[in-house]
Amino acid sequence: MTRHHAPPHPGTPADGTVVGEPRWPMALAVILAMTLTLLLPEDLRLAPRWVLPTLEGLLLLTLIVGDPGRIDRRSTALRAVSIALVGVLALGAVWSTVQLIDDIVHSGKETASATSLLQTGATVWAGTVLAFSLLYFDLDGGGAAARAHRLPAHPALAFPQQLNPELTPAHWRPQYIDYLYLALTNSTAFSPTDVMPLAPWAKITMAVQSLVSLVILGLVIARAVNVLT
Template sequence: MTGRTPEPTESPRPPEPVGEPRWPMAAAVVAAMALTVLLPDDLRLAPRWFIPTVEGLLLLALIAGDPGRIDRRSAALRSLSVALVAVLALSSVWSTVQLVDDILHAGKETSSATSLLQTGGTVWAGTVLAFSLLYFELDSGGPAARAHRVPSMPALAFPQHLEPRLSGADWRPRYLDYLYLGLTNATAFSPTDVMPLAPWAKIAMGVQSLVSLLILGLVVARAVNVLA
């Protein structure tokens, strides 16, 4: 009696990458560019057109290299993404420093309550966008890496990571999750529902909290002094 030849089994296919749409991240960059244009000349790192032009060119290169959904892993695209985040963060930090200097020395940009609130709000919103994009780009190797694998040890632990029953085992954070993180960290001055695990995440969230506290605290104090 001869045995049956076992049929060859097919090797399981790797799961398809789950890339998120590009447009939320692109919209955030465009909003940051608009905020830079709205800033007074004294608070910008470069001429009105320069920083938005650099950011726009980097964004266009990213869209051309990986349009639609973010799922293409490439060293060149990764370098462009990091460069874009670095420009945004540098511009935001520079504007914050200049705003603080203007408030402390009673500069013309903060001499009236209306100008103070407009300028302070613009700088503060720019920091929220810059840090949200920083978290978005650095967490677990960036959005393209997250599209191909669910991180086992994320740098930022969202509630869905801590309790998979809230979403599913294959859940990944999207840009709106990082925007929410940047907003809540800038208003509460501390982690809320997202816990930083990696050292860089703790440093970044700590720096953002201090920057936001500095901006809001000085703006409120100066506004009270102007209105008094």
């Protein structure tokens, strides 16, 4: 009797080797987001200047110590820390966006001049891009550690490499730069470009990001025109 073996999952190397992606791109994005928080005016920050960056730094340090080098350790505790880190970043970005909108609508002091308006608007916008890129990075496929072991059979986000596997190396996996590009293009085109959302959470998240970016850019440009004229 011939025994038939099931073919390996397309996201799993045939030899079972697990190679996680480097930690440093994600860590660098978090550090940049922390820096942007420090640059925000006091009225636009969720907490005093050092509170959120300190909390985010401690969470990032925990992830680095718990899973250094490459991200490949599947741990419930580390997963909780990662979600907490992204949650804090997202909460801070949303809060800053709401406060920026309020300042623009009510002609507040932070947006009274063209220089402060453009600097503050660019800082808030860049912070939202980083926050959403890390949100996609952490939610898609159960996070980077889970993706290192196995890509989901039904992805939440369909990258071009997954839609056209003949154009990409075997066992390709999305890495942080792919999610950063997704967040950046979604914030500028206000719609999917090369990455298609398939899961409901992905569609909702991309829609929210597009609306947030549209509101920020629209109000900043309108306010800048008003200030300059």
